[in-house]
Amino acid sequence: MKTIIILCASLLLIYSCNNEVDITNPVVDPSNFLSETTPLPLDSKKVMEGVYNVTEGNNLLGDQVVVKWTRDRLSIFSGKNGGYIILDGGSLDSVLFFLGYWRYATNTETGVVNFYISSGEGGKKILNGDTTATDIVFTGVYGNGKESANKTIKLQYKRPFSQAVRNGNFYILAHRGGGRNSDYLGVSENSIEMINIAERFGSTGIEIDARLSKDGVPFIYHDSDINLRLTQKSLIWGNIEDFTWPQIRSLITLRNGEKIPKLLEVLSFVLHKTELRAVWLDTKDVDVLPAEIELQKAIMDTAMTMGRDLKIAVGIPADDILQAFLNYPGHENILSLCELSIDNVRQANSEIWAPRWTQGTQNSEVQQMHTEGRMAFVWTLDEPSYIEEFINESEFDGILSNYPTIVSYYHYIK
Amino acid sequence: MHLKKILIVFVFMICSALAQVNDTTYSLTTELGLGYSRYFTTMDYSDLNKNGFSGTLRVMWNPEHLLSIGLESGYQYLYSINVKNYDTEFGTTDFSASMYTVPIFIVLAMKVTPNIKLTAGSGMYLLFNAGNMFGDEIKSNQISIGLHTGINYTVPINNSISLGGELLYSYFSKMQDQTVAIQFLFVYDLFRY
Numbered sequence: 175m176k177t178i179i180i181l182c183a184s185l186l187l188i189y190s191c192n193n194e195v196d197i198t199n200p201v202v203d204p205s206n207f208l209s210e211t212t213p214l215p216l217d218s219k220k221v222m223e224g225v226y227n228v229t230e231g232n233n234l235l236g237d238q239v240v241v242k243w244t245r246d247r248l249s250i251f252s253g254k255n256g257g258y259i260i261l262d263g264g265s266l267d268s269v270l271f272f273l274g275y276w277r278y279a280t281n282t283e284t285g286v287v288n289f290y291i292s293s294g295e296g297g298k299k300i301l302n303g304d305t306t307a308t309d310i311v312f313t314g315v316y317g318n319g320k321e322s323a324n325k326t327i328k329l330q331y332k333r334p335f336s337q338a339v340r341n342g343n344f345y346i347l348a349h350r351g352g353g354r355n356s357d358y359l360g361v362s363e364n365s366i367e368m369i370n371i372a373e374r375f376g377s378t379g380i381e382i383d384a385r386l387s388k389d390g391v392p393f394i395y396h397d398s399d400i401n402l403r404l405t406q407k408s409l410i411w412g413n414i415e416d417f418t419w420p421q422i423r424s425l426i427t428l429r430n431g432e433k434i435p436k437l438l439e440v441l442s443f444v445l446h447k448t449e450l451r452a453v454w455l456d457t458k459d460v461d462v463l464p465a466e467i468e469l470q471k472a473i474m475d476t477a478m479t480m481g482r483d484l485k486i487a488v489g490i491p492a493d494d495i496l497q498a499f500l501n502y503p504g505h506e507n508i509l510s511l512c513e514l515s516i517d518n519v520r521q522a523n524s525e526i527w528a529p530r531w532t533q534g535t536q537n538s539e540v541q542q543m544h545t546e547g548r549m550a551f552v553w554t555l556d557e558p559s560y561i562e563e564f565i566n567e568s569e570f571d572g573i574l575s576n577y578p579t580i581v582s583y584y585h586y587i588k
Numbered sequence: 589m590h591l592k593k594i595l596i597v598f599v600f601m602i603c604s605a606l607a608q609v610n611d612t613t614y615s616l617t618t619e620l621g622l623g624y625s626r627y628f629t630t631m632d633y634s635d636l637n638k639n640g641f642s643g644t645l646r647v648m649w650n651p652e653h654l655l656s657i658g659l660e661s662g663y664q665y666l667y668s669i670n671v672k673n674y675d676t677e678f679g680t681t682d683f684s685a686s687m688y689t690v691p692i693f694i695v696l697a698m699k700v701t702p703n704i705k706l707t708a709g710s711g712m713y714l715l716f717n718a719g720n721m722f723g724d725e726i727k728s729n730q731i732s733i734g735l736h737t738g739i740n741y742t743v744p745i746n747n748s749i750s751l752g753g754e755l756l757y758s759y760f761s762k763m764q765d766q767t768v769a770i771q772f773l774f775v776y777d778l779f780r781y
């Protein structure tokens with residue numbers, strides 16, 4: 175009897191292990207309708223931003239949402255399951271049309287969603303850039319999975335973002351360039367393609383992982399080894415830093431088909447192609463530090479000549495990296511982010527202190543940092559209830575999260 | 589999926605062995621397997637050579653139960669590739685890469701007939717990568733968890749030597765790839781007690 179029970183329990187254990195995830199990506203704008211519309215002017219976009227009541231479609235989004243334009247998309251963030259909507263839009267006559275998809279950040283549910291704003295429900299005022307428009311109504315439909323959009327959804331303008339939010343300088347930082355592979359975002363973590371969509375999730379900054387190839391080229395990649403969590407099958411395996419840059423670039427393909435980018439490519443992309451305000455360089459190996467600092471200086475100098483507000487902070491996550499940083503000539507003047515103690519922050523003269531979220535809100539320590547003219551970021555905060563708590567009760571200047579959409583929601587409704 | 593099948597065989601063998609007792613003396617045997625291995629992968633390279641040498645060396649302790657236990661090491665060729673004029677964004681280069689593995693396994697074996705044994709093992713594969721690209725050597729190694737299962741048939745030649753063959757299926761979790769090897773088997777009784 176005992177043997178049979180052991181056998182059954184073992185079989186149950188074996189068959190309970192299933193890591194295969196089937197996520198159905200919705201097809202957005204199959205008839206290319208948006209190509210017939212006119213892109214919205216910048217002034218119009220700002221008019222639409224604010225907090226909205228969900229008057230229909232609460233099953234999908236809850237009771238209220240945040241509407242926020244990012245670089246090239248209209249994003250809607252909700253408090254339900256970290257739900258968000260990414261929309262592309264344009265106008266036809268004085269009606270605004272938006273097509274896109276919705277997704278829950280904390281699971282894999284997704285679907286298509288379409289909206290319009292009629293001329294009389296704010297469309298005309300938006301196009302005129304009328305900042306007094308408070309009667310904006312998004313009317314639309316959404317579907318689940320592959321089904322067509324057939325359920326009604328309606329958003330009614332409630333209020334603009336608070337003065338504190340508008341005047342604040344809060345950083346919403348996306349982990350691994352925008353999100354992890356395990357969240358099935360369709361692009362790979364730590365890739366140019368991921369960074370290109372990071373702002374759609376509400377990110378105003380990114381965290382990326384820097385390593386050095388055998389021949390001295392800094393590149394971004396999280397793990398120390400080549401593995402199937404991050405890459406497709408390749409002919410080379412082992413410690414990724416054992417390979418030269420041409421070998422890495424030519425022989426390894428990231429999980430969703432992208433190539434591993436050089437740190438220079440990433441920073442240039444951030445500078446020239448995005449509106450991101452911060453890059454947190456997570457120094458994965460002490461050897462990459464000098465090259466990382468050189469690139470940081472070069473890109474920040476270019477940013478300054480362009481009048482671009484961009485902070486690139488060299489990460490100091492461990493004692494050996496702190497020691498190497500302190501040995502670097504002129505380290506006092508290098509913009510750095512220290513994850514260690516407050517004393518280490520002072521020792522390195524880091525502009526940013528970044529403690530782990532599990533240490534709590536640490537308001538008195540954060541205030542000390544502010545008094546010394548430093549900022550404080552907290553990492554890596556993913557649980558919605560804690561995100562809400564840190565947004566409302568802590569004095570941190572930024573939150574690093576795998577779910578920037580959730581941070582965005584709680585920040586903008588503040 | 590393969591992992592599940594191997595684990596099921598493993599659990600079945602353990603449970604069966606616990607339930608049965610056989611009156612034989614204890615012995616320590618060494619088993620040498622030499623043969624051919626075929627690598628199965630979803631990697632899409634037309635020039636990939638997936639055929640190579642396979643060798644295993646086991647030391648097995650055989651108690652009075654049907655189940656015996658032991659340690660295994662060896663060598664298994666996985667793949668090699670040689671490409672002339674390989675186009676990359678850095679220019680054209682000749683490119684070669686190869687991979688072989690050395691297992692360090694705990695192995696269980698169960699006699700199902702006097703001549704046929706089922707085997708299953710688990711442990712780690714030391715993976716060794718070598719090659720060349722743009723004149724730079726490719727050299728790295730890595731550890732992968734792995735499993736194998738097999739069936740062997742041996743015939744005693746005298747009191748201490750048996751000869752036979754073995755079919756061995758191996759799974760490498762790091763690469764999620766497999767090999768199937770067919771080996772000539774030489775079994776020698778080191779001592780009995």
